[in-house]
Amino acid sequence: MSGHVFVVGADLRRLVCDDVLVPTDRALRVTAGWRELLPSELVTSEDSDGLCLDLRWNGEQRVLEVPGDASPRLWLVDTVDGADREPDSDGTLPWLLDGARQALAAVARREVRRPVHGRARRLVALPALGTGWGGAAGRRGTLLQQLLPVLREAAGEHGFDVALVLRGPSDLAAAQRVRRGEEDGWHLPGHLRELAEDLGERARRGQLAAFVGAGVSAAAGLPTWEQLLDELAERSGLDDALRAGLTRLPAQDAAALLARELGREQLEAFVKERFGPGRYALAHALLADLPVQELVTTNYDPLVELAAADIGRELSVLPFDDAVPGRPWLLKLHGDAAHPESVVLTREEYLQFGDSRAALAGVLHSLLLTRHVLFVGTSMQDDDLIRIAHQVRSAIPSPGTEPRRRSGTVLTLREDPARARLWEQDVETVAMAPADTQPAEAARLLEVVLDLIVCLSTPPTGYLLDPAYRGLLNDEERALAEALGEVERAMPARASTSATGEVAALLRRLGSRTCAEEQAPADGATDRVDDRLQRQRPG
Structure with a gap:
């Protein structure tokens, strides 16, 4: 079956995937940003421009694992x-595209028995090759017009x-324009x-909010x-009989017992520790890419805000940060791992939610x-929801006699007619696949829908x-760009x-x-989030 090509704004160093293509040169030098992914024993030297690796090319090969x-x-x-x-010749782009083909073919030859975290398909990630030290900047x-068909061909073949x-907004906008022209x-x-x-x-009209x-x-x-x-339960040290009994309790009551045992x-x-900063999934990045200003989550982890920061969108995390006019925000409805005292887990905490945390529910x-x-x-089984x-x-x-206006859309993995009927007055429930579909396949289909x-x-x-994108413009757009x-x-x-x-x-x-250079770089948002999370890590 054919694979799918996703276009996503993210940081390759944080995205959960199976394989990453890293640009280099004949001296096996890479930019400094890749340092954290590379084994330390392979680095022979490094400076502010990059680092060199203790590896060797085999003849004219262009891909090295x-x-x-x-x-x-x-x-x-x-x-x-x-x-x-030949940096300015017409042969530069074909040479780069051939390198992408060779790399994806080499990746395909490595057998992967089980994709990362049980994903249905292996995920191979790459940047826009050649736009850094290469000749396509x-x-x-x-490049994007010609690279996307090469990626689709490889996904179909392998x-x-x-x-x-x-990571750049221009890159994302241009790539999505190319894709919108594809059938x-x-x-x-x-x-x-x-x-x-x-x-x-x-979403484009500003009418959409997201719940994660x-x-x-x-x-x-x-x-x-x-x-x-x-x-x-594993950490609590409960005996086998009590652990077996936990499965017969409602989830919030089981959590209450475990909280009492652990302290x-x-x-x-x-x-x-368990829900602290880490790599985010493809779906986190896709949701962070959506042009929505309001997000809500019951998750404790910081992965949505990390994914957003990596493309220059700093989210105010409510209720811990101040809401800033014009800045998108993320409401942590059940607390934040960085503030573990805020976490809602037990039956008592769920009951208290309706009283002490009513203002948070009011936002939703x-x-x-x-x-x-x-x-x-x-x-949609959460008591608070x-x-x-x-x-x-x-x-x-x-x-x-008229149908009630539905307040949202629930994307579920597999068909569940009874649950859809239960919620039909409030939301439209759309399943990705029939009930007998494997959950991983349905989850992948959900990613494809989010991508679209x-x-x-x-x-x-x-x-x-x-x-750098002048080649994408038609005559009318080119005239407008010249006037602007x-x-x-x-x-x-x-x-x-304020007018300026x-x-x-x-x-x-x-x-x-020119105007972008006058502002803080996109990485600045990531740095601020990293600093805040670093201060909150244990030790």
């Missing part, structure tokens, strides 16, 4: 040597999934394609509710009344003023009035490099 058992597996790809010989638009990982980029049933088109349009459940973080190796209870201090230490009330909420990774949905339903006047939603909702103008270029050149070095600031913000959204 990094030895070791680390995950993800790294593959070095020469993207510089041929570009250096000034021709990024043309059967694995490919993630083209980009066969997504192999989805008609009803799922129509769903993605509807949700993509809602535990199923999303399970793809990053974090435990579901049942697995969490098993891990706590609150040990429980909080466990949550802080508001979203259900004013936005269309996309629920991902939740079974049920209570909130009932309160919203009670607040909306009965429409009489992101593509359709990405603003189509983020590269208009970036000269006059405005760009007239901008002062620093905005001193507004125009500068618009030019940045259209891909202006």
